[in-house]
Amino acid sequence: MYEYYSMKDSDTERKAIKVEFREQAYADKVTTRIWQESSSESNPYIGHDVRVHGYNYKDLMATASFSDTLYLMLTGELPDKSRSQLLERTLCAFANVGPRNNAVRAATAAGVSRAFDTHVLPIGMLVMGGKHQGCGNLALAIEFLTANVDKSVADTLKATSKALADIDLETASESNPILPGFGNYYGSHDPLAADIAACLLDVEGEWKHLQWADDFSTALNAANSEWHWLREGIFAAVCCDLNIPSVMAAALYQLCHAPGLIAHGFEHAGSPTTVLPFVSDDNYEIK
Amino acid sequence: MKLSEQVLQASLDKHRDKLIERNGGWVVGEGVFSHGQNLLQGLLGNKSYFHLLILNATGQFPEDRLCHWLEASFICLSWPDPRIWCNTIGAYGGSARATVLASTVAGILGSDSSMYGTGFYPALVKYLQDMLKLHKQGMSAEEIVDQEVAKTKGRVKMLGFARPIAKGDERVVEMLAYAKKLEFANGEYMTLALEIEKCLLEKYDESLNIGGYIACFLLDQNFNAQQIYNLLAIYVNSGITACYQAELDKEEGHFLPMRCDDIEYTGPAARELPVKS
Numbered sequence: 384m385y386e387y388y389s390m391k392d393s394d395t396e397r398k399a400i401k402v403e404f405r406e407q408a409y410a411d412k413v414t415t416r417i418w419q420e421s422s423s424e425s426n427p428y429i430g431h432d433v434r435v436h437g438y439n440y441k442d443l444m445a446t447a448s449f450s451d452t453l454y455l456m457l458t459g460e461l462p463d464k465s466r467s468q469l470l471e472r473t474l475c476a477f478a479n480v481g482p483r484n485n486a487v488r489a490a491t492a493a494g495v496s497r498a499f500d501t502h503v504l505p506i507g508m509l510v511m512g513g514k515h516q517g518c519g520n521l522a523l524a525i526e527f528l529t530a531n532v533d534k535s536v537a538d539t540l541k542a543t544s545k546a547l548a549d550i551d552l553e554t555a556s557e558s559n560p561i562l563p564g565f566g567n568y569y570g571s572h573d574p575l576a577a578d579i580a581a582c583l584l585d586v587e588g589e590w591k592h593l594q595w596a597d598d599f600s601t602a603l604n605a606a607n608s609e610w611h612w613l614r615e616g617i618f619a620a621v622c623c624d625l626n627i628p629s630v631m632a633a634a635l636y637q638l639c640h641a642p643g644l645i646a647h648g649f650e651h652a653g654s655p656t657t658v659l660p661f662v663s664d665d666n667y668e669i670k
Numbered sequence: 671m672k673l674s675e676q677v678l679q680a681s682l683d684k685h686r687d688k689l690i691e692r693n694g695g696w697v698v699g700e701g702v703f704s705h706g707q708n709l710l711q712g713l714l715g716n717k718s719y720f721h722l723l724i725l726n727a728t729g730q731f732p733e734d735r736l737c738h739w740l741e742a743s744f745i746c747l748s749w750p751d752p753r754i755w756c757n758t759i760g761a762y763g764g765s766a767r768a769t770v771l772a773s774t775v776a777g778i779l780g781s782d783s784s785m786y787g788t789g790f791y792p793a794l795v796k797y798l799q800d801m802l803k804l805h806k807q808g809m810s811a812e813e814i815v816d817q818e819v820a821k822t823k824g825r826v827k828m829l830g831f832a833r834p835i836a837k838g839d840e841r842v843v844e845m846l847a848y849a850k851k852l853e854f855a856n857g858e859y860m861t862l863a864l865e866i867e868k869c870l871l872e873k874y875d876e877s878l879n880i881g882g883y884i885a886c887f888l889l890d891q892n893f894n895a896q897q898i899y900n901l902l903a904i905y906v907n908s909g910i911t912a913c914y915q916a917e918l919d920k921e922e923g924h925f926l927p928m929r930c931d932d933i934e935y936t937g938p939a940a941r942e943l944p945v946k947s
Contacts, residue, residue: 397843397846397864399838399839399842399843399871399877400837400838400871400875400876400877401838402836402837402838402839402840403836403837403838404835404836404837405834405835405836405837407835412932412933412934413928413932413933413934414933414934414935414936415933415934415935415936415937416935416936416937416938417937418933418935418937419935419937420930420933421930422929422930422931423930427929427930427931428927428928428929428930429930430930434940436937436938437937437938437939437940437941438941438942438943439940439943442943443943446943446946447943459937459938461943461944499769499772501768501769501772502771502772505772509779567674569675569678569679569682570674570675570676570677570678570679571675609674609675660687662687662688662689664697664698666687666688666689667688667689667692667695668688668689668690668691668692669692669693669694669695669697669703670691670692670693
């Protein structure tokens with residue numbers, strides 16, 4: 384079973400197994416439940432009569448909205464009217480976070496410094512994957528909501544009160560969240576997050592997670608005036624209520640922010656680099 | 671204004687329009703510095719790129735043999751084989767005629783993975799630290815193996831041991847020998863890892879993998895989890911570029927091209943769109 388390798392200049396011998404492929408059955412073909420196409424008779428690489436989750440793609444193009452098509456891609460079904468409206472509003476609400484966000488600034492820096500046009504959006508999206516004012520903790524926020532949505536807000540608050548009491552609220556960081564999806568924004572509350580939440584809760588429908596998170600945010604704020612839900616927390620609740628698979632949530636968050644990343648990223652493209660501030664030597668301090 | 675708000679604002683204001691307490695930078699007219707080292711008039715021509723890589727990643731100026739070791743470990747992780755996932759991404763980039771940077775960076779990002787590559791090092795380091803803690807509390811290597819394998823229903827899923835695709839790891843053999851040649855002694859992490867490996871070999875025919883070896887070695891050099899993550903951030907890059915270039919040398923779109931019937935559709939049958947009310 385084993386081959387023995389002599390260690391060079393070594394007193395000992397280390398037993399090591401011979402390297403060989405594992406016996407694993409790999410798939411013969413790629414499978415997909417999303418995309419179906421027929422092969423052209425004259426060229427087997429050309430596809431036609433495309434269907435997406437069973438629907439004719441040409442009909443989708445002609446009649447479905449972008450948000451409905453997106454929902455179909457992610458979940459396999461078209462949304463009902465209320466879900467369609469909730470997703471549409473979410474896409475609008477999260478389309479831009481403004482030019483002070485790290486991801487947007489990264490895209491802007493790329494645009495101004497003449498990064499190739501194909502790279503600006505991915506650069507912004509990658510930074511948007513961070514845990515501070517990004518979607519790096521979205522999976523944790525979904526986990527938190529899923530674990531607590533069937534409990535009373537009071538019980539969850541009681542269960543988390545010790546952790547909240549123990550942390551130093553002045554240095555509490557989004558990168559290491561106590562309550563994923565909830566916290567403070569620059570030490571205070573985020574008025575835009577409140578506006579987004581109100582706008583989304585205004586959509587007619589049964590939004591169990593959104594409603595619970597809103598109630599929890601209110602209770603949390605009453606118990607500790609500096610904590611509310613964060614934009615990521617709102618997005619997590621939307622994903623839960625729309626049955627978006629949690630593994631796709633961060634990618635959807637990045638996609639939602641694409642319009643703002645593109646707009647700000649290219650806003651100054653073509654301008655001289657002096658269009659952005661440059662830190663002077665006087666304000667640059669080496670330890 | 672509440673106290674925490676005041677404190678945070680004061681901290682943020684301190685950094686507005688200023689870059690303070692930097693580890694290095696370009697002092698125009700004087701030179702470029704990193705952690706006190708002068709890049710152009712000190713390192714250039716005297717030290718290797720790996721000295722700078724370690725310095726920038728950890729803040730520590732390394733001895734020469736550590737640079738040789740790290741360079742060797744990079745060779746172990748940059749294979750020009752497009753069947754390895756990060757290299758596959760680079761090859762698709764070449765086939766699609768994306769730029770070399772887009773393709774290589776995309777491949778590197780692919781290796782920021784919880785299964786292989788660089789992304790799993792933070793979890794791996796934590797795991798090895800936990801194992802050493804258990805060992806110091808009196809658990810033998812064999813008891814650790816029994817405990818961990820029992821958690822995964824008899825399958826070896828211990829981080830740093832076993833390996834996807836193949837069994838055994840030829841890179842560990844070579845790196846152990848090279849470290850010996852460089853006169854690095856095994857520290858407490860490596861010693862425990864080799865004891866665990868001995869048990870795994872006897873009971874399950876599995877061994878230490880290159881990730882486990884590298885993490886143990888760097889932990890024994892007293893680097894922390896973030897420093898290790900930093901050091902290895904791009905270590906797959908060269909293999910990806912090789913796979914990118916191999917596709918660039920061919921006709922475009924020739925990396926494992928697919929006919930329509932190479933895809934098996936498993937979704938719902940054809941259906942009509944609902945009529946909008």
